Amino acid sequence: MKLIIVPAxxxxxxxxxxxxxxxxxxxxRVSLNVVEADLAQVVxxxxxxxxxxxxxxxxxxxxxxxxxxINDVHWRDxxxxxxxxxxxxxxxxxxxxxxxxxxxxxxxDFGEKDTDIRAIITTIAAVSGSNIIVAxxxxxxxxxxxxxxxxxxxxxxxxxxxxxxxxxxxxxILRVVDPLTLExxxxxxxxxxxxxxxxxxxxxxxxxxxxxxxxxxxxxAASEHFTVLAALSKALSMEGxxxxxxxxxxxxxxxxxxxxxxxxxxxNRLDVEPAQVFVDVKFVSTINTNLLDLGVDYGxxxxxxxxxxxxxxxxxxxxxxxxxxxxxxxxxxxHAGPYTNPAFSDSVVTIPNTIYGALSxxxxxxxxxxxxxxxxxxxxxxxxxxTLDGHEATIFVGETVRYAEAKSEQGQAGGLxxxxxxxxxxxxxxxxxxxxxxxVVPGTRKMQMEVIPKETSLSGSSAGSALAPAGFDLFxxxxxxxxxxxxxxxxxxxxxxxxxxLESGQTAVIGGLTTDTDTKIKSQVPxxxxxxxxxxxxxxxxxxxxxxxxxxxxxxxxxxxxxDTEFLxxxxxxxxxxxxxxxxxxxxAPE
Numbered sequence: 001m002k003l004i005i006v007p008a009x010x011x012x013x014x015x016x017x018x019x020x021x022x023x024x025x026x027x028x029r030v031s032l033n034v035v036e037a038d039l040a041q042v043v044x045x046x047x048x049x050x051x052x053x054x055x056x057x058x059x060x061x062x063x064x065x066x067x068x069x070i071n072d073v074h075w076r077d078x079x080x081x082x083x084x085x086x087x088x089x090x091x092x093x094x095x096x097x098x099x100x101x102x103x104x105x106x107x108x109d110f111g112e113k114d115t116d117i118r119a120i121i122t123t124i125a126a127v128s129g130s131n132i133i134v135a136x137x138x139x140x141x142x143x144x145x146x147x148x149x150x151x152x153x154x155x156x157x158x159x160x161x162x163x164x165x166x167x168x169x170x171x172x173i174l175r176v177v178d179p180l181t182l183e184x185x186x187x188x189x190x191x192x193x194x195x196x197x198x199x200x201x202x203x204x205x206x207x208x209x210x211x212x213x214x215x216x217x218x219x220x221a222a223s224e225h226f227t228v229l230a231a232l233s234k235a236l237s238m239e240g241x242x243x244x245x246x247x248x249x250x251x252x253x254x255x256x257x258x259x260x261x262x263x264x265x266x267x268n269r270l271d272v273e274p275a276q277v278f279v280d281v282k283f284v285s286t287i288n289t290n291l292l293d294l295g296v297d298y299g300x301x302x303x304x305x306x307x308x309x310x311x312x313x314x315x316x317x318x319x320x321x322x323x324x325x326x327x328x329x330x331x332x333x334x335h336a337g338p339y340t341n342p343a344f345s346d347s348v349v350t351i352p353n354t355i356y357g358a359l360s361x362x363x364x365x366x367x368x369x370x371x372x373x374x375x376x377x378x379x380x381x382x383x384x385x386x387t388l389d390g391h392e393a394t395i396f397v398g399e400t401v402r403y404a405e406a407k408s409e410q411g412q413a414g415g416l417x418x419x420x421x422x423x424x425x426x427x428x429x430x431x432x433x434x435x436x437x438x439x440v441v442p443g444t445r446k447m448q449m450e451v452i453p454k455e456t457s458l459s460g461s462s463a464g465s466a467l468a469p470a471g472f473d474l475f476x477x478x479x480x481x482x483x484x485x486x487x488x489x490x491x492x493x494x495x496x497x498x499x500x501x502l503e504s505g506q507t508a509v510i511g512g513l514t515t516d517t518d519t520k521i522k523s524q525v526p527x528x529x530x531x532x533x534x535x536x537x538x539x540x541x542x543x544x545x546x547x548x549x550x551x552x553x554x555x556x557x558x559x560x561x562x563x564d565t566e567f568l569x570x571x572x573x574x575x576x577x578x579x580x581x582x583x584x585x586x587x588x589a590p591e
Contacts, residue, residue, distance in 0.1 A: 029072050
């Protein structure tokens with residue numbers, strides 16, 4: 001016995017959880033490669049992939065499934081193929097449970113002459129041993145030739161041929177009746193909704209320039225805006241009734257059995273647990289600098305020549321050595337001098353040579369400098385957000401900066417008056433905003449992503465002062481005598497709007513921005529810089545090239561259950577622990 005069953009589309013690019021890879025879903029798609037296996041084994045694998053309630057009765061699980069090879073089909077279709085190869089059938093009861101059984105096959109040959117339909121139904125009941133009630137209005141004849149088909153299928157087709165229907169009542173009792181009769185036999189049933197709910201009385205407000213309009217809370221009763229009720233109302237008969245109890249989230253339907261079957265089928269598809277998507281986005285910045293500095297730099301003023309006068313010592317306005325009060329200024333009471341008058345000095349006076357100017361080259365430096373520097377990557381933003389399938393979510397990390405504007409008005413006397421008030425465009429938000437809306441592809445681990453990341457920062461020339469905060473530009477306004485200064489922000493933003501399809505756990509680069517700044521400065525001394533060969537001593541060149549790259553990474557991950565949530569938490573804790581360990585090692589590492 002050999003069994004090979006491969007779930008479809010479970011290959012994961014990037015980091016994902018084992019639990020997420022096997023998470024059941026009613027929209028799951030599978031690939032089966034069954035050489036030979038028990039039907040119970042195949043059903044168990046499909047049960048694990050779908051999470052559906054499947055019951056095997058009548059010993060059908062021991063039947064063999066051989067040579068079943070299908071690729072990327074819905075699990076419900078795969079179940080039908082498997083039970084067909086095992087000579088079994090699958091039916092669904094009113095509670096949504098799928099029942100795999102091996103009904104008794106029947107063979108009829110009433111093709112030679114017209115036979116009463118009641119006699120055919122009685123024969124089917126006798127062969128199958130089932131409980132069948134035939135309504136009085138069921139009449140007519142038909143010719144039937146069936147070979148080795150399940151008795152329930154034979155009963156359904158015989159009744160349908162004459163315009164009748166088969167209704168299953170309690171304890172497996174079947175009734176063959178006219179649909180018109182059922183319209184008078186209404187049944188009341190209640191349906192508890194689990195995940196499908198109407199919109200609440202309060203609506204979340206998402207502020208973004210990429211969203212048109214505002215989210216508004218619904219007005220009126222739930223029946224007016226709950227789209228599920230509108231869809232179910234279309235399935236009711238002419239005299240059917242539907243009520244919704246908002247507090248308990250329960251639907252009450254009073255209609256025929258056929259309508260109830262349709263309502264149950266619709267709710268089985270709609271009222272399912274939605275998937276959650278965890279989105280991890282990183283903004284990574286890198287900087288590369290190339291520098292070439294060549295020549296003789298004379299500074300901003302160029303070569304300079306300065307001339308200054310000499311210093312000649314004099315006595316005016318004092319008369320030193322005349323026994324006046326001025327002699328007290330001399331530290332040496334013995335009149336040691338020196339003085340220009342030898343009579344007052346006891347030593348020869350030496351007057352230094354007078355210097356009227358100097359031409360100095362001490363500040364001239366010839367430079368040859370080449371530099372290439374790569375700054376390591378820096379994660380400037382790393383927002384994380386989780387949202388439901390098909391629902392938009394946004395996160396903003398930053399601050400709000402208010403700023404003012406100045407207004408000048410001319411008074412009656414002709415002077416100007418200045419006033420300062422908050423600017424029309426204030427405040428400005430700087431930081432990072434992420435708007436995302438995931439749509440999970442049913443039955444797969446793929447998702448279509450609408451992603452809008454936006455990063456805004458201040459880029460003004462001010463480095464920060466009492467008048468202008470960092471990133472602002474300082475302006476002077478007003479006339480002479482009434483001048484004032486005002487600081488206004490200058491912003492720089494990076495925005496990307498994209499749609500993509502990604503696997504759960506796959507990391508993709510959704511965009512990048514590379515900015516090149518090329519600066520060339522050339523200076524030379526007039527006339528001297530134009531002399532061939534020798535003029536190179538009077539020239540200076542600087543060439544600087546800065547390249548800044550901004551790359552955006554995104555990693556969406558499906559979250560089906562608490563195990564997936566716990567895995568994401570442990571993964572984030574491990575990442576932070578490793579980062580803290582690296583920082584500690586750098587601090588304690590020897591120089």
